[in-house]
Amino acid sequence: METLITILVGVLVTVAVYLLLSKSLVRVILGTAILSHAVHLLLMTMGRLKKGAVPLLGENAESYTDALPQALILTAIVISFAVTSFLLVLAYRTYKETGSDNLDALRGFKDE
Amino acid sequence: MNNILVMPMIIPLLTGILLVFLRPYVLVQRVFSLVSIAATVAVSVTILNLIQSDGILRLDFGGWLPPYGISFVADSFSMLLVLTTAIVTGILLIYAFSSIGRAHENMFFYPFVFFLIAGVNGSFLTGDLFNLFVCFEVMLLSSYVLITLGGRKVQLVESIKYIAINVLSSWFFLVGIAYLYGTVGTLNMAHLSVRIAEVGQGSLLTVISIIFLIVFSLKSGLLLYFWLPGSYSAPPTVVAALFGALLTKVGIYAMFRVFTLIFYHEPGVTHLMIGIMAAITMIGGSIGAIAYNDIRKIVSYNVVIAVGFILVGLAVSTEVAIQGSIYYLIHDMIIKALLFLIAGTMIYLTGTARIQNMSGLIRNYPLLGWLFFITMLSLAGIPPLSGFIGKVYVGQGAIEAGAFVLLAIAFLSSIFVLYSLLRIFLNCFWGETIINEDDDVPLKKGMLIPMVLFGILTIALGVGAEGLAPYVTDAAHTLMNPKIYIDAVLNSDS
């Protein structure tokens, strides 16, 4: 299981990186979203997978899965949600302001 | 249990929240923010002195002992930075009062500043790796908002790059935490150190440490500083000054902490890398600083140079060098704030950022000109201003460690700093006065006072370096002897 999930993480990262390298702002943001998916899965696999029960006490189990990564992922999810939403709105505002979502056009001001 | 430890973070945080409620009352916001910054400064001073008498302090949140809960750990190093942060922010706020404008003040400008400070201070204080990530995010999100606040085209365009790259770096951070947790199974930094020392920093852990190196390099602008010049030249002056003074420093702090506390076993790999990166950073920053005619760009590249310079101390990792880095770090926070303020004020006064279009400003604004002059000298490490002592110590450390190439680059870079700023000074402040008396934009008192305060600080810090010496010595000593830190964190008597 872990191996396959890890490979899945790799695939997700690959896709995300590819998207990040695009010209279109939309793709870049999608890329960041996928990156966060990937890292959440990665964090998950770092605790042992599927060993033990759901981390709810009272399910009378011998052992529980590693709860700490879960807590971390929860925090990470919330944070990446916050960032993604901000980034999205930023993209929206940028488009409204500049009329472009093409990062090549949004190069920034030049000096000379 | 030292609840006072949380105050440098909680006071700004609470202030930020309360200021949200006070949105319509700008004056109240101003007063309130000044008061709470003053409180933060007071608290920081108290803690700093407490550390001198009681050793490293620790606060376990919720009473959960490390490594299980999250702790704030305050040693001299972190508290020095916290204190400087508070002071710098306070002065910058004064500048903001007269420069940022009603629209911003009504749009939660002050709350965001305070959240930023909360994030910065939290990053300095936390003893937990994941919490460090969270604090980073608090800081970063505020910085995202601050950089876009105002919604000008440049800001939006540059902020996209800034945010995208920072999102990436946060991602690397999480990946690093994931790997580290996977191998070592803990998150508390002291505990990590203990566990890694136990099994030895094998090649796997070294590779993981490189991920952290990348993360902090991205945040601090070590080698991976591509995002920095653009995004630091986009936002309003105060924000740029805040960024220039604080943001990269957090990355630097984290790098110092992680590579002296946790991954210090393989200096041949990690510290060598840091050294090479610092060298390239200084070179890149130096050539960048003289490559442009835009004041903001020049100033931003100066930030880059300083980052490289400070990390020379970490790269050579002798106690003296680290002392130098700490001195320089504090100096840099103050002087970069001043530099950005002056640059911003110049642009405000002339309406242009290009040095060819300014001339003879010193006749109209003599004080501004001399402040810039002092800043220039201080940045170049010319005595007796604040950059001097740090430079000496870093140089001494480099010599002791035999890192002559680093020494040469570091010292040469200060000449580039001087040259890049000399260009501004000669072109903009000296020369024929082209603004006639009528077109003179008045320089507001509210803008001048904070700059003068910074000027005084840089002189005071240079002349009165001895006053800082015990703290800095203690800080460097703690950094070089991770055992002190570990003992303070993992003994469970408090």
Added chain:
Amino acid sequence: MIQAMLTTSLVLFSITIAIAVIRIILGPSMPDRVIGLDMIGVNLIAMIAVISVVMNTKAFLEVILILGILSFIGTIAFSKFIERGVIVERKHDR
């Protein structure tokens, strides 16, 4: 026996989801995709129910309800989006 049945149904649901994804990718129109998504949502509910039976835990029953809520809201949002492009309206608009 019971286990076999449960596993079979899990597989069936997975197949359903896979096919729905194909529909999302194929389209051709937006509503097609939304229907596909709705389908996935509904099947996820079912799937999670089965999984909790398999695992013999009550922990995931909240998930079911939430999925229901969200797929409902999602569908409404999508359909409004498709219909007029605006999701949240203001009174004086248009």
Added chain:
Amino acid sequence: MNVSTIGEFVGAFLILTGGVASVISVFGLLRLPDVYTRSHAATKSSTLAVLLTLSGAFIYFLFSQHFVSVRLLLGIVFVFLTAPVAGHLIVRAAYRSNVKLADISTEDELYEVLHKDKIKEDGTGQ
């Protein structure tokens, strides 16, 4: 074979039925020619599928752990309540956004109603 085993079996059977139903419906989703027909497959039969499954799970828990899951019941009610509305909305949206009917469709009864509506609106004019 005691009661609980039978109950569990019934539950599992219902679940399996649900699975089969859902596969059937998804084939409909894949094979049917246009949105409107596909929506039949998606909403009707898959609602059935999920209701079957949830009931199955409910029965299973009822018998195996003697546990009346309020949440499952609530879920059933909820799905039952919302699935039709959702389906209705999608199709409505599809129609209003002029998604084409399949080529084999013979009649579009709503066409005139909607057009009249539109004409009228244009007439009274905003």
Added chain:
Amino acid sequence: MLAITIAIFIPFLAALLVPFIYKRVQSRSIGWFVMSVPLALFIYLASFIPAVAGGKTYIHTIKWIDSAGINFTTYLDGLSMIFGLLITGVGSLVILYSIYYLSEREALGRFYVYLLMFMGSMLGVILSDNIMVLYVFWELTSISSFLLIAFWYHRKKSRYGAQKSMLITVSGGVGMLAGFIMLYTMTGSYSVREIIETIGQYTNESLFLPAMLLVLLGAFTKSAQFPFHIWLPDAMEAPTPVSAYLHSATMVKAGIYLVARFTPVFGGEAVWFYTVTGVGIFTLFWGSVNAVRQTDLKALLAYSTISQLGLIMSLFGLGSAALNEGYSADSVIYTQATFAALFHLINHSTFKGALFMVVGIVDHQVGTRDIRRLGGLMTLMPVTFTIAVIGSFSMAGLPPFNGFLSKEMFFESVLNVRNLDIFAMGPLMGSLLPVVAWVASVLTFVYSMIIVFQTFLGKHQPDRLDRKAFEAPVGMLIAPSILALFVVGIFFFPNVVGTYLLGPAMTAVYPPFEGAEGLVPHIAAWHGFNAPIMMTIGVIAVGALLYIYLRYWRGIYSLAPMRWNLDSMYNGLLTQTEKTSSFLTRTYMTGYLRDYLVYIFVFFILTVGGGLLWTGGFSIDLSNDAPMTISEYIIIFVMMGASIAIIFAKSRMTAILLNGVLGYSIAILFVVFRAPDLALTQIIVETVTTALFLLCFYFLPEWSKEKSTRSLKVFKGIIAISVGTVVTVLALVVQGNKMFESISVYFENAYELAGGKNIVNTILGDFRAFDTMLEVVVLFIAGIGVFTLIKLKAGKGDEDVED
């Protein structure tokens, strides 16, 4: 003695007072106040002469940065005495001169502030024992010189000169700082005296040589030694009093002082000997060669200063040879060189100061310094002419002026070198020195004559002058006259200087020779027909010939191409550096996010991936994998398919929905992994995110197909795959190398510890509540941030000035 330490600060204090006084006074009489400062100091310092001559030294320490060993330690001995007297003495005269020289319209307040600042820093340099403090003042002199050169900052050339001098001297200073730190690293002390005492044990250390060269770098840049001399001619843009003071009498001598001060440290080493002597003698030669071609009187004086400084420098180099073997009768003959150096130092200050003032007077009176426009001023300005003659003849080494004495001693010293058998000094090298020295002296003679004769004799050309020429006011003549008196006076009473000033200084330079016989020779104007006097006669004869036929051979200067000129090399270097940096920086700082990301990813691949490969030998242990069911396989493959499909998605909507599919599938995986809270959160968050995507993207244009070349796509693909691979491999390695049990076992007692049964929630709400609290803050910031982002728009008129 505390008073000496205070003496350093008095000029600074006065500088602080000047602006206030100037506000009140607003006239040139401010100069009298300023002048009182150096005058008082001069008298005060002079009062120590007898004591110092008696071998007494004064030391006093005020703690500054004690932890770094940097303290204000002042040390007054013979060497500092000479310089101190020069600084204060010439300083007083220069200020006196400036009172009349500068017009009242000038910003006199600023001028005197700089000047006093300079004076204070200069005193700091020569009185400091602590080399770090010395460095502090060293840089301060550079800064005040910078400010003084650019006193007329609206002139382009002033700014250029100021920048040049600042860059060169500060660079040298930085090098010197490095050298000082190296010295500290070796000896553990910043005190010169202590270093001198202990340096013997460290001469073989690897740091010794670099430290020496770096210190010399500082000295050479400051003293305008070849090839760093180029800043000095441009520094002549400063007002003439400044040139007279800083750029001939004092600041440039700081480098000389440093060499003298460090002779006991580094002297006696072959490298020191050769570098100092070689550079000095070459500078002497080069300066004189260049001086002859100048047409601007001040530039001529600048090159002559360079040349003279080279002379002094070379003498110190020669003198250092004495330290090689320790005290013996043989080595005393080399100490003579040092004695000559010190003597010439004083002489040079007197005659060069006078000459500068003369040139200033000429400039002030007729409005030009171009010798092609000058001539025949002798009758119009007789006093000035007299002073000029005294100064120039002294410089040319003619009796009865003090220059003659020191020039003779110089010849003697270079001749002595021929006998030197240390440092592998061959006869060829040994003969080369006197030859070069002689040639340079001939040229010195020539340009000295140019100053006098082309300015004051020849045809008067009133039409080519800006103003009608007449004698300068008395006030302006006082200062140069006093200096001229010294020029003559020292010739007649050289041994007063020798005993009271040079003697103690010699002891300071040669501490091991203290009280040795012959250390302080008797100076006699006439010492028989020996080699030096022959050389002087030769100089006069050949020089006179050359001067007379000047116009015939001057043409050879134009043969040397201009671009090989050091100045144009310096300018070229600066512009080239700027251009290259601009080019380089623009090459990689493209402004494209994609490029930056590529850098980052490449760095990641290289370091982390490289690290993995390089260290190698990782075990990937898959045996602990949990079993999988078919449905899980399906989900995972669905996810892979969906994610890859995103890349090829034709419409953004598809892409967003596929992203949603990914999110929901992850939720299922979370269910599979027994993480109900996560699954719940993931589902909701994914929904909200998707909704936001839709909300925002409705307004964005449909995404166009990425128009990029195949090679770019392949490149992107390679990077993406490499990153993915690195992450995966590292994750697999980590899974095979779990070294410790996780701390999370602790949390399984959540109920006992924190009264919660949902472990995850207990961690979030209690164990790690702080994270949660901050996470909420993050969310809050984002929420408000979105609000501001949308509400606060830059209006049209509101466009900030910052663009």
Added chain:
Amino acid sequence: MKINDVILQTVTKIVVFIILTFGVELFLSGHYNPGGGFIGGLVLSSAFVLLYLVFDIETVHKGIPFDFKKVAAFGVLLAVGTGLGSVLFGASFLTQTASYFNLPVFGATELSTVMLFEAGVALTVVGVVVTIILSISEDV
């Protein structure tokens, strides 16, 4: 032209009620079952979003006259405040306590400061999510 869909609006009124109840239940039971402040908050906000979807902004605003930014701020304040509360009682920052109370209707109930903390989280989430969605929608 408003969406005038009677079916939708009728169903929504019921569904919103269900969702709200469920949301509150989720965040209250977080300590024992899956759920907690964040999830509860999200569910609650989804109820509000549903309302905004089905009705228009003004109508909803009339019914629920909150400034959601302040709701969010209040939430954060509550979360931080519980931390400070423990400081007042001389415990470490963010120390949570719990004890049993005999409430008239519910019987012996455990009331924990975690609950307050979670409430803060939930309020923030509600405030933020609604603020974001409203801001964007209003901008159109």
